[in-house]
Amino acid sequence: MTNRSREQLTFPGCQGRRVEAAFDGGAVTSDAGVLLLRQADRKLDLLARGSRRIKDPRDTSRITHSQLSMLRQRVFSIAQGNEDLNDQETLRNDLALQTAVDRIDPLASAPTLCRLENRAGRETAWAIHEELIEQFIASHKVPPQELILDFDPTDDPVHGNQVGRFFHGYYDEYCFVPLYVFCGEQLLVAYLRPASRSATYHAGAILKLLVQKLRKAWPGVRIVFRADSAFCTPKLLGWCDRNRLHYIVGLAKNKALNKRAEATLAKAAQQFAKTGRKPRLFTGFHYATRSWSHKRRVIARIEHDADGANPRYVVTNLTGKGRALYEQVYCARGEMENRIKEQLQLFFDRTSCHEWWPNQFRLLLSSLAYVLIETIRRLGLQGTESARAQVSTIRLKLLKVGAVIVRNTRRVRFLLSSAYPSQALFRLVAARLAPS
Numbered sequence: 365m366t367n368r369s370r371e372q373l374t375f376p377g378c379q380g381r382r383v384e385a386a387f388d389g390g391a392v393t394s395d396a397g398v399l400l401l402r403q404a405d406r407k408l409d410l411l412a413r414g415s416r417r418i419k420d421p422r423d424t425s426r427i428t429h430s431q432l433s434m435l436r437q438r439v440f441s442i443a444q445g446n447e448d449l450n451d452q453e454t455l456r457n458d459l460a461l462q463t464a465v466d467r468i469d470p471l472a473s474a475p476t477l478c479r480l481e482n483r484a485g486r487e488t489a490w491a492i493h494e495e496l497i498e499q500f501i502a503s504h505k506v507p508p509q510e511l512i513l514d515f516d517p518t519d520d521p522v523h524g525n526q527v528g529r530f531f532h533g534y535y536d537e538y539c540f541v542p543l544y545v546f547c548g549e550q551l552l553v554a555y556l557r558p559a560s561r562s563a564t565y566h567a568g569a570i571l572k573l574l575v576q577k578l579r580k581a582w583p584g585v586r587i588v589f590r591a592d593s594a595f596c597t598p599k600l601l602g603w604c605d606r607n608r609l610h611y612i613v614g615l616a617k618n619k620a621l622n623k624r625a626e627a628t629l630a631k632a633a634q635q636f637a638k639t640g641r642k643p644r645l646f647t648g649f650h651y652a653t654r655s656w657s658h659k660r661r662v663i664a665r666i667e668h669d670a671d672g673a674n675p676r677y678v679v680t681n682l683t684g685k686g687r688a689l690y691e692q693v694y695c696a697r698g699e700m701e702n703r704i705k706e707q708l709q710l711f712f713d714r715t716s717c718h719e720w721w722p723n724q725f726r727l728l729l730s731s732l733a734y735v736l737i738e739t740i741r742r743l744g745l746q747g748t749e750s751a752r753a754q755v756s757t758i759r760l761k762l763l764k765v766g767a768v769i770v771r772n773t774r775r776v777r778f779l780l781s782s783a784y785p786s787q788a789l790f791r792l793v794a795a796r797l798a799p800s
């Protein structure tokens with residue numbers, strides 16, 4: 365018999381009443397917002413399509429949990445903020461998660477989900493990336509005139525002896541360095557890479573594949589490659605030139621560039637000495653390093669403050685005024701930092717498997733969770749005060765919702781909290797994500 369006195373928690377009283385708590389509420393969930401994730405998934409058919417692309421070597425006559433149900437269980441849990449496989453030992457009994465996965469019995473255990481992750485390989489990563497790109501293409505009702513592809517690496521610290529770990533001097537830690545590619549807020553690529561490789565490792569191949577896919581879907585689309593100075597290599601720029609691809613890429617400053625901008629640097633110093641305020645000036649010129657095949661247009665942004673000159677350079681084949689290209693086009697890549705922060709909010713750094721490909725799979729599970737939440741933001745929250753909300757805010761406002769669940773042979777009822785403050789927003793998102 366259960367010893368209730370040991371399981372019961374006591375707290376300071378309230379108005380002469382005892383305050384007690386115990387984990388015996390039964391069919392109560394803190395994740396009722398998983399219904400919105402389920403709605404978004406159904407609207408995109410994301411996880412079903414992704415599962416069909418992934419080979420399942422198991423004997424279907426001897427399994428309890430389908431690959432699709434496990435994929436949904438894992439991705440929905442990550443989106444809800446439950447990233448650890450150990451969480452599933454109790455969450456597998458959560459009626460809200462079971463409903464979202466289309467089950468009415470306990471879901472897969474942590475060991476079963478672990479086996480799913482550990483059988484992932486190169487083909488799995490390729491299949492999910494194909495689905496990400498197809499989802500991006502399908503999200504456009506009319507062909508876009510222009511697409512800006514943002515490339516950026518980030519660090520993924522590791523704390524064990526995972527395959528591919530390496531000490532990275534810039535980040536000053538053992539880590540992986542995954543490459544992300546976004547177009548606006550939509551994710552196209554999440555590619556795990558060892559830290560022993562350069563920032564541009566496989567970037568050229570990925571750019572080529574993306575351009576081929578996008579031009580096949582939209583032959584007339586204008587594509588712009590945008591990245592920081594780590595991607596300013598002769599190979600990448602040369603490929604863009606030969607394949608009619610526009611680019612605007614950071615260029616690391618050096619003495620030769622500073623010499624070309626000497627007059628503007630001097631002018632900025634004079635203005636600061638005269639006014640005490642930091643000026644922002646622009647100039648431009650054509651320039652080539654020894655490894656470039658020809659001269660290219662360089663835009664120089666010059667600032668000067670109490671610490672001295674602060675020049676920044678970008679190389680581009682775009683036309684237009686230098687200031688506008690720098691401030692309105694190049695600087696907009698800073699938004700990608702917010703997108704990478706959102707991947708952290710979805711635990712992309714939980715790459716604690718020993719083998720390489722299961723860690724790549726985990727990175728992509730977080731990416732799939734991001735696609736669902738981005739769909740809620742793009743379709744469900746458009747025009748609301750939460751239209752620019754980050755993943756963590758959307759999770760707090762719309763996904764972490766308390767409810768009592770009543771399930772019988774005829775229906776499943778979610779009795780959402782009457783005091784839930786975002787009821788109107790929840791109703792709006794649910795209506796907008798409903799099947800058309």
